[in-house]
Amino acid sequence: MSDTPTVRTEKITKQFGRFTALLNISIEIAQGEFVSIVGQNGAGKTTFLKILSTIIRTYEGDAQLFGSALRRAGADVRRRIGVVLHESLLYPDLTVADNLTYYARLYGVSNRHERVAEVIRRLDLDVKARSLVRSLSRGLRQRASLARAFLHEPDLLLLDEPFTGVDERAAGLLTDSLAEFKKRGGTIVMVTHNIDRAWHLADRMIILQRGTLAFETATSITTTDAFRTRYEEILGGEA
Amino acid sequence: MSGLATILRKDLKIELRTKEALSASFVFAVLVLVIFNFTLILTSDEALRLGAGFLWIAFAFSGILSLNRSFALEREEGCTQGLLISPAEPGSIYLAKFLANVILMLTTELLVVPLFVVFFNIEFERVGLLILILALGTIGFSSVGTLFSAIAVHTRMREVLLPLLLLPVTVPVLIASVETTAYALGADITVAFWFRLLIVYDIVFVTASYLVFEYVIQE
Numbered sequence: 249m250s251d252t253p254t255v256r257t258e259k260i261t262k263q264f265g266r267f268t269a270l271l272n273i274s275i276e277i278a279q280g281e282f283v284s285i286v287g288q289n290g291a292g293k294t295t296f297l298k299i300l301s302t303i304i305r306t307y308e309g310d311a312q313l314f315g316s317a318l319r320r321a322g323a324d325v326r327r328r329i330g331v332v333l334h335e336s337l338l339y340p341d342l343t344v345a346d347n348l349t350y351y352a353r354l355y356g357v358s359n360r361h362e363r364v365a366e367v368i369r370r371l372d373l374d375v376k377a378r379s380l381v382r383s384l385s386r387g388l389r390q391r392a393s394l395a396r397a398f399l400h401e402p403d404l405l406l407l408d409e410p411f412t413g414v415d416e417r418a419a420g421l422l423t424d425s426l427a428e429f430k431k432r433g434g435t436i437v438m439v440t441h442n443i444d445r446a447w448h449l450a451d452r453m454i455i456l457q458r459g460t461l462a463f464e465t466a467t468s469i470t471t472t473d474a475f476r477t478r479y480e481e482i483l484g485g486e487a
Numbered sequence: 488m489s490g491l492a493t494i495l496r497k498d499l500k501i502e503l504r505t506k507e508a509l510s511a512s513f514v515f516a517v518l519v520l521v522i523f524n525f526t527l528i529l530t531s532d533e534a535l536r537l538g539a540g541f542l543w544i545a546f547a548f549s550g551i552l553s554l555n556r557s558f559a560l561e562r563e564e565g566c567t568q569g570l571l572i573s574p575a576e577p578g579s580i581y582l583a584k585f586l587a588n589v590i591l592m593l594t595t596e597l598l599v600v601p602l603f604v605v606f607f608n609i610e611f612e613r614v615g616l617l618i619l620i621l622a623l624g625t626i627g628f629s630s631v632g633t634l635f636s637a638i639a640v641h642t643r644m645r646e647v648l649l650p651l652l653l654l655p656v657t658v659p660v661l662i663a664s665v666e667t668t669a670y671a672l673g674a675d676i677t678v679a680f681w682f683r684l685l686i687v688y689d690i691v692f693v694t695a696s697y698l699v700f701e702y703v704i705q706e
Binding site for chain 2: 301326327329331334336339346350354356
């Protein structure tokens, strides 16, 4: 385990015009830690994830991934991140296998055919591997998107509502995959509305409210009910 | 140049599968030539001078169709974000997109030129020179077109915005291409200046677009 935090942000602020999406967010996430970020719509969860994934590159404050400044993150840092967003990032006119092979090439995966076959098998996509992404249901697209994120064996997974649209069986596959990823030292940041699922998986819970860090706690030192009560108090305060 | 070949290969694979850009731009270019052919009766001298203009009008507008498609296919399912988070450098993404556009435009042009020759009853011998001029003109047009396509794709009026941005900037390369194409078809004119302009335009705009693309594709 490395002493350098996988994620370190200091006073991250992001504005879209006059709207402040994030305000002074300072967080440290250690290697191997699973952090869930919850909050209402518009709380800044996805914006925070997009900053960490290098999609949004203009913001105030400092952010580091693996000890490197995020603003100057080069190919070596981006290669270590796996991202699942609301959209699948898959080309609708290519098959699932073609998409995964494309991303494997893009990330320089050395044993790409074996690796593509492996993630297809792990996410139970064998039957749909030769189907165009355009023809897949929302749930299957989400599974293919997860396969894409796991493909290059990243060290950090950034997940935005990864359980949306997936059935119970696929949710089980994803839960197992995340547990396995964490077991081998991977770090996970997951944005979700589902407090129960997040609590079950995470080491630490963070509540974002109107772009600010309203509360954080380790899941080992409190209960789901206590956290939920706190969450509702914070949201109630907003209302 | 990390990712260049991979992105280029992916774009061509999608086009081979869908044939959307190629079929639309080919049909459009042929229709333009058919309209000019039926509405104007030209002498052989006029056909040499004006025909080159008709040809580049057809190429420019049909090229805009395929340029519009270039980043539109990245927009669906958030694939632009997939490129941004990948290890591919912005410059490589630009060059891959640019090369894909050049290949698609040139393919359309090479399919359309024989039809143009038949429609306007033109005989010419400088085939190699014509292909070189088509390539130089297409490189200049696509260099700026690829950059503006990346800008326009994020706007609501993208189909309208692209030609509005692109055509004024590509006027020099279009004029140079028309003049040099007329010469390649057999017109008795001096084109040394236009030929140099084509080459300089290509170098300047490919380099400039490559350098500024990083700021265009991000957020």
